[in-house]
Amino acid sequence: MMKEQPSQTAKQDSNAAKYLLTIDQSTTATKAMLVDENGSITQQLAISHRQYYPQDGWVEHDPVEIYQNVKSVIRGVIAQAGLAQEAIVGITFTNQRETALIWDRETGIPIANAIVWQCRRTANYCEQLKAEGLEQQIQHKTGLLLDPYFSATKWRWLLDHAGSELPLERLMAGTMDSWLIWNLSGRQIHATDYSNASRTQLFNIETLQWDEELASWFGVPLQLLPTVYGSDYIYGYIDDPELFSAKIPITGVIGDSQGALFGQQCTSTGMAKGTYGTGTSVLMHVGSDIVRAKGGLVSAIAWGLEGKVEYALEAIIHCSGDCLNWARDQLGLYSTFEELEESVNKAGDSGGVYLVPAFVGLGAPHWHPRARAAIVGLNRSSDRHHILLAALESIAYQVDDAVKLLEQQTGIPLLELRVDGGATANSRLMQFQADLLAARVVCPQAAQLSALGSAYIGGMALGLWSREMIAGFYRRNREYESNMKKQERKRRVAGWQAAVNAVLANEAALQEKG
Template structure:
């Protein structure tokens, strides 16, 4: 738990953000200037019941959320009455279904990384274009629709109960909202809905033909609202008083808001468990020719702003693997010194396709590998190769975005990995553009707080939010382009050696 100081005048209006991620749950209290007053966090364990399967305990997520909010409020020297509004941001696509009467989940949550429905996606690959036209997505186990169908087909009695209207589906935002409001509100926002593969993002509504294709009953689905909207109030007994819930967005879209990427052509990339790059494309839906995702950046006042997104399944998760699985490091903070301790990897490449490859490859059957090992290779080479892989994957996405829409002139970055100056500099070198790190790197939570502030009238417009953004550091390319190209060519060669299906999208 951490606590920061701010003037009393800035504490007049506090905003609370719940940031429920893949590997942690956090609550952060911000002042109206976007400065963190206090935070609390809990690590969230994952379970892997079979190869390629990833699950979470929904009750653990809820319990940790309540504990974090209570601790953050206490540490911020305020209480629920001092919070103007609450915003929620969440790991997207992670899917759970619960009983409407008891509130009990029928199965552990199926995490976005889970690949158990890969066979269904292969079988229906001919529908990929149709699905992309309606949803902006590709047919992949990543998204919620096939996970919902799997739960209904594999949990005893689930389909019959769904037909009777007894069950509710939600991504994690909806699950938290349901519990925060005591089961009074079953809703989501347009960004999370756009990640289910059941939502027509042009018409901004659930699509009956998609529901029929995936065999998902409409009765399961939540109401879809703007990102800044009235989502009810928390049950007073939870935190001592009712808190207005006024903002929801999926984690990557919340980071777009936190990074103030409000103009077409602005791009941000978040480095957490995975890496997600989002390019604002404005009010027009842009269909990707390079197998990026067309998605909702945010919806405010009923008006939708669209984006192109590239999703990398494993970024920070590679560092966790180094720490927890192969025990090459004791803590993530050791990676920077190890990377700096050697001049280069001597040709070692790590392809972290532990759960397949995301954009622009979309190869669920690819698996991780390390190439180029020699007798001289050591821990530092493998650790540095893991960090470099995140940068190479970012270039994969950047090149696809350049072909689809525009060449970004700079990249705004956030997330836990970018506190590593070595990695952020290497990223600028590989991309050959300037990389900007903001003063507040918890931009996902900050974006949720900003949306709540918009919904509560703390901010009059997005211009008010944009005026608060400040850079902490700018990383300028130092490596010659020819050197960056040579390193990237080695990455492309390594990726091709782990490929099983699909085609390279760049």
């Protein structure tokens, strides 16, 4: 059973100003948003942080830079809105999920850069555990596949390679939410929520506790880990005189994909959303009981609310929007998203070109951490417009694979996919997504659904809103219906599958050569 939440004293005076400040700490940037009593974002500010790629397949972030950015956007968004500090009644958090770090509790300094969820450096640890026959037991306890994507092997790597000089009692481990809460609370609170804990591969989703056996298999002492609470728990208070003179309650803590699920109001069994970010998460709500994942899906805790947990099934795509970043930053194929849209419209169609963006391996439904990206189907007339369109379409093909997997596992046909994230602004991508799915794709009026999900939960915790009121906040904006003929859909999907199979065959050949 989920832990009972102790009685809380942070309910707000009905006459107080009703602004929540929500932090969305994502893979590429940190955003601060002000959410008013009508559940609308009235102001926002973002600061990007540096991406570190020290080796092939390695991805890192500087946690100190991220924390400083959090403080900057908090100060900036309040100043931008012209608000007094007293207008802020609570602060909520949503975050990139599996990114892992370890820091010194005495100095507050991380022992190394954070290892990002995309990073594949711990593939060998995963292979060792598979060779020991532990994969099935790990999946049963955690709902997760044994893969470098998740936090446990990242912490193990940090302990092996960066943590040997300090005694264990000096070390604290966490995901990005834990790091930020610890710092913002004046280094008093080491905590996380159920959604983030469930992504670490050390948390038992049945017992709702850190698992001693898992910790021993991964070699990560439980004493390093944060206390786990519901997403609507009052975690404590901001205690940083550089930010606020008063103590502001911290609540509404949830991983970004689960935050978007709640923000999209996918709160009934069978409802699904797709968040198009650096990677893409396709998440389906499955109710109050665990549905055991198979075939490349993972079981997930959706959230802990009102004294109970709810569950979801998830298909994880490692690289979606990041493929477009690669085409811009590494290849220089476009500069602005307006230029991207103009370029793909010039292409007409992809001319038989497919781009499989396995830059950090393939996620659902394949889960091949060593697979590498490829462009397939080039001919002499192919140009940059075809390659850009193939990059854009690769997002929709991967989501289509994910949705088909969810339909197969649950027996629930998808009638509607609610979508969010930056790439949803591209109408060509959204139409192509609807065409492949043969289902309705719905873009809401609000774009920042992870942040809104966090804010909604925080508002419930602080007595601002009920679930019924929040359901009324959801507004549809654009809807896309499929216009593609069945035979054309089959032809295009067959080409995509052939391209993926070529990538997998290449991976197998390289593995065979040693």
